[in-house]
Amino acid sequence: MNEQIPVKTVTPVKVHKPKGGPEGKRHDSRSRIYVRAVQGPLETFRRMFGLFFLGLFAIIPWIQYNGHQAVLLDIGEQRFTIFSLTLWPQDLTLLAYIFIVSAFALFFVTTFAGRVWCGFMCPQTTWVYIYTWFEEKFEGPRNKRIALDARKMDVDKFLRKTAKHTAWVLVALLTALTFVGYFTPIDALFIDFVTFNTSFWAGLSVIFFAVCTYGNAGYMREIMCTHICPYARFQSAMFDKDTFTVSYDAKRGEQRGPRPRKLSHEQVKEKGLGDCIDCNLCVQVCPTGIDIRNGLQYECINCGACVDACNGVMDKMGYPKGLISFTSEEELAGGKTHVLRPKLIGYFVVLVVMIGLLFANIWMRSPTEVDIIRDRNSLYRETNEGLIENVYTIKVLNKTQQTQSYTIAIKGLPDYKYIGEQKVTVKGGAVYSTPISVATDAYNLEDTVTDIFISVTTTIDGETVTVDEPTKFLYR
Structure with a gap:
């Protein structure tokens, strides 16, 4: 109980804000940018x-x-x-797979290159x-x-x-x-x-x-990105030290300040100045109004506008480009960016697996859907011929875009009598509903509930497609 929590000394970050004029209110979310x-x-x-x-x-x-x-x-x-x-609504799983693939694609891209979705797409x-x-x-x-x-x-x-x-x-x-x-x-x-x-x-x-x-x-405009869009809030959970983001090289840029263009790069260094001339162009071109020199901020959408602005200034001053660039925290610290890392590989593997499952579901998707609804008025009835009859409504959904002909048959019920349409034609993308009656002698039934299949068969592009939909034949 007497143990003390170790205290770590943190060097405070100096935040630079533009001075004067319309720039002075740039950090106010209600001000015009x-x-x-x-x-x-x-x-x-x-x-x-x-x-x-x-x-x-x-x-x-x-x-x-x-x-x-x-x-x-x-x-x-x-x-x-x-x-x-x-x-159709029955294919809702495909929509779920599409959302999952999109999510992992976003995770993968964000882990690799930061918030480039916001800046480019x-x-x-x-x-x-x-x-x-x-x-x-x-x-x-x-x-x-x-x-x-x-x-x-x-x-x-x-x-x-x-x-x-x-x-x-x-x-x-x-x-x-x-x-x-x-x-x-x-x-x-x-x-x-x-x-x-x-x-x-x-x-x-x-x-x-x-x-x-x-x-x-x-x-x-930028209020959607900084105050409403949830992506800005949780994107940092996907960042790591090797994520490429728009960053300012403070070691090279500080101490910032104006200087005559006639001074050489070496003369500027002798005066103790960095490469940043404090022109504020990186702030003026930013669509969200931030100063990238203050470090990584959730408002940054990785559009790279400040990179182009700064490189243009560096060209005019005769300095090397890249004071602001797409780089990683690891590289800014003097290390080497690890592109292939467990987190990124994990996202990629899951993404590939989900894409595979999506295409597998599309490939194995049946072009015909059959739905069976039992008659709710009576479980069964006895006909004048002494047969036991069950009534169903069959709905055949043609998922193709061409008109198809279907044949209806019963499986699992011996010596049955079929009453209703056995051959139906359904237009592309349409649903056909038809009532049918199935009757058989009570001596053919071994139990009060018999599992049967209503089979719907068609031919699509020379290939026979059969859908066997299970249902119950009831007696007593």
Whole structure:
């Protein structure tokens, strides 16, 4: 009980904040962040990467396959069509596998390269950059936008703001129409929306998602990343010392401070200055308004904008690049990054296993689903011929996208009499329901409950597919 807890002395971290002007409130979550445009290889890659997936998002719902929309997630009909694959509520396990694969893919990528999902693929980030691009086109670069917002309303300001918000609204509407087009036929949706003939729920969904896009990308922006998105909160649990994150090399950069460009790198070192000239460009280009020089922060989305900004300054000053870079804590400490490590390998192995299980489930998925419902009015009845009769309702679900013919038979019941349709035709992606009666002599029944199978057989692409659905034949 008298043992003392050892106390470890920790060197406090000096937090640098921008001084004066609009920069002074940058760390206030309620203040407006004026993001400065940046050029560089990472920014070019991010734009091309984002445009590629943005193009996929816009084009996919317009693709036609075998006379129908290739990707249609019809919630009303409880049917998801993805090219030749049709998914029903019975295929819910596939959706679970998709979510599990996505989760482990996120864990793997985050452990390896930090929060790059947020910086390069997140829809919020992509749409914020689109809105910022329109903002720059109509209101000018960062310093002009600050001055424009500071002055009173006049004709020029009114026209610029109107043009910007008009562009934002159009982008929001196109985004919402495209998104809703994944859940309802998109060609009819566009026409019906323009002519005010959409259904109530389709129209409401378009307006709702348009408002969300306009608000999130136009006003919420970094607040979505820093205050609402849960990923920012638990991402650190997946980081380790070998995770690649955007980091500032404090050993090389400090002591920071301005200096004439004419001084050589060696002369700067002699004066006791580091490579950081304290230009604050890394802060001005950050979409979440943080100062990466204060160390790793949960608000950082690993977009690399500060890397391009800093490398541009280093080029102009004649200093080596990489003062801010994608690197690991281990490497900053002078060690070597261990790419192949147990944690990363574990995530990769689980990811591969789950992908394998997902494809195995798709491969082994039966193209026919059979559901049997017993008659609830009576367990059995005796016919005029003295036979014992059970009544069932058979539902045949055709999971393919082509019309199929099915043959119904009974297995496990000797010398039975079948009453009802034995051959049915079901359209692609449709459910066919038919009542049948099965009767047999009581002498053929050894027990009050007999296990039987209702067999449904069809031929798909030359291959015979049979589904045997178990049920009970009751007597007494």
